[in-house]
Amino acid sequence: MASQRTWLASYHMKGAAQTWYYALEQDEGMPHWERFRELCSLRFGPAVQGTRLAVLARLPFLSTVQDYSERYNAVLCHARDLSPRQKAELYVGRLPDQIKVHVEMRTPRDLQSTMYLAQAFE
Incomplete structure (x- = not known):
């Protein structure tokens, strides 16, 4: 009861x-x-509510877009109250410069489009 x-x-x-x-x-x-x-x-609970957000913002790009995307999504599923645009901008923030510049030029509006573009420009 x-x-x-x-x-x-x-x-x-x-x-x-x-x-x-x-x-x-x-x-x-x-x-x-x-x-x-x-x-x-x-x-x-966690010491700071924004802990997952901080992890997303600092998540390192280690090897490939595929690897980065998988690790990003693993953390993202625990983050709350982010708009589609914020998710995309956090993702782009840690991409290597040679990929980041091409993705940013196309101003994707959501995470899925951003990940697709990053994969295409890798």
Whole structure:
């Protein structure tokens, strides 16, 4: 039942998570499920919300467009709230200059078009 989710989740906590929850429960009582999820994310989630965005912006081009595209997509699937244009611009940012200039000249509007052009100019 929805009313028992927080209790059930807290029951299975161990170590630092368990002591964190005990302190939380002393301060707030047993929180509603949505509040519990939010607090767990704040305490145990990534240190910075933009972490995936930073990884995308710094993702190195190591060998081929195919390799770069696969690694980019692996990180991108965890990033949120990016427009198609932003995804494309982040992708282009780490391409080698000889490919980047040709792709940028065609101003692709989305990631798929950008990846296609990068592959074509490799």
